[in-house]
Amino acid sequence: MAEEMNDNEFRAHLISTVINQLCSAVSRYRIDQELLKNDDDAAITITAGAGGVDSCDWTMMLYKMYKRWSANKSMK
Numbered sequence: 001m002a003e004e005m006n007d008n009e010f011r012a013h014l015i016s017t018v019i020n021q022l023c024s025a026v027s028r029y030r031i032d033q034e035l036l037k038n039d040d041d042a043a044i045t046i047t048a049g050a051g052g053v054d055s056c057d058w059t060m061m062l063y064k065m066y067k068r069w070s071a072n073k074s075m076k
Contacts, residue, residue, distance in 0.1 A: 031044065044066060048059040 046059050046062050046066070048055040051058075
């Protein structure tokens with residue numbers, strides 16, 4: 001991959017990758033913090049971003065995973 005890109009393109013790609021990983025980690029942290037609160041209520045919003053059908057499919061998979069997780073933890 002590095003051979004096909006010049007140095008600036010490669011750096012931009014690396015920076016973009018790191019930013020995406022950080023955004024994912026922050027999102028996971030926020031969800032964990034919401035779920036770990038001692039309150040009786042919690043709300044999660046899952047939204048499909050740009051990406052068309054793939055984005056919508058991924059959003060539905062996340063919804064189903066959280067729904068199963070909450071059912072296993074006796075949550076509504």
